[in-house]
Each structure stands twice: as C-alpha cells, then as structure tokens.
Amino acid sequence: MDEDCYLFFWDLRSSKLLGAYWESHSDDITAVKFHPSKPNSLISGGTDGILNLYNLLEPTEDDALLFSFNSESSVEKISWNSGASSDQVACITHTNDMKVWDVTSGDAVVHFSRTAVAGAMMGVCSISSSYG
Numbered sequence: 001m002d003e004d005c006y007l008f009f010w011d012l013r014s015s016k017l018l019g020a021y022w023e024s025h026s027d028d029i030t031a032v033k034f035h036p037s038k039p040n041s042l043i044s045g046g047t048d049g050i051l052n053l054y055n056l057l058e059p060t061e062d063d064a065l066l067f068s069f070n071s072e073s074s075v076e077k078i079s080w081n082s083g084a085s086s087d088q089v090a091c092i093t094h095t096n097d098m099k100v101w102d103v104t105s106g107d108a109v110v111h112f113s114r115t116a117v118a119g120a121m122m123g124v125c126s127i128s129s130s131y132g
Helices: 114-121
Strands: 007-011 016-021 029-034 041-046 050-055 065-070 075-082 087-093 098-102 108-112
Touching: 029 075, 041 075, 050 075, 050 087, 065 098
Parallel strands: none
Antiparallel strands: 007 016, 029 041, 041 050, 050 065, 075 087, 087 098, 098 108
16 A cells, blocks of 8 residues: 555643654554553554554654554454453454454454354354454
8 A cells, every 4th residue: 555644642731743653554543542541552553454552652663663463354443451460452343343452462362253242142142252
C-alpha cells in the first residue's frame, strides 16, 4: 500500500505535539487506547489487522514499539484488561472475533470466534477458545 498512516499524540493541556509515528501501521488506524493507570503505554489498532503497543517515553518509534499483535482482521475496538499479575489487551475485529494478548509476554491468551460466541448466546454450544 502506498497510503501513509500517521499516529500523532500531544498534550491537550498545552496543545504541545509530543510525537508522531508513521511506520507501525500500513493502513488506517481505527482505534487507540491509553493504559488506564500507565499514561505512557498506548495501544493502537487498524484496518491492517495489527495492534501495536508503544512506550511513549522512548525517543523513537522503533524504540517505543514494544509488541505488534496480528488480529488477522481489521480492528474495530480495543481495550485494556489490568490484572494483578499482568496486563492484557483485547480487540474486537470487524468480523466480530475477540482476541486477547498478554502485554508482558506478548503471548496470545484467547481467541473467540464470532460463530462460537453467537452459538453460546443462542444456547447451541458452549464457548471454547482456540488458545487456552
């Protein structure tokens, strides 16, 4: 793809541009979310199916990029799940699959397909994940 994708972030209190990243996504960015208690941790997701975890304290995009997770489908929504032992990031794709990764290890934790979730909601089958 020849399109440029930019992620700008700034301090709204002072209107000061803090930085910009343009190499981590290859298509439109559809969701961004700061960690609820770690303001320098940011996750972004896009139509390229990639979720990127950044440490905004690092001086360059290459240094800031901690993990890239492949959702295998366009990202619609992302969220943080903070636990006692580790943090996780979850996404809902445009195909309505749900995927969760551990951000400490970078490991995939769980994947629920749309079919499994719909079947469980209708009482047809129980939900089972493909990772754990």
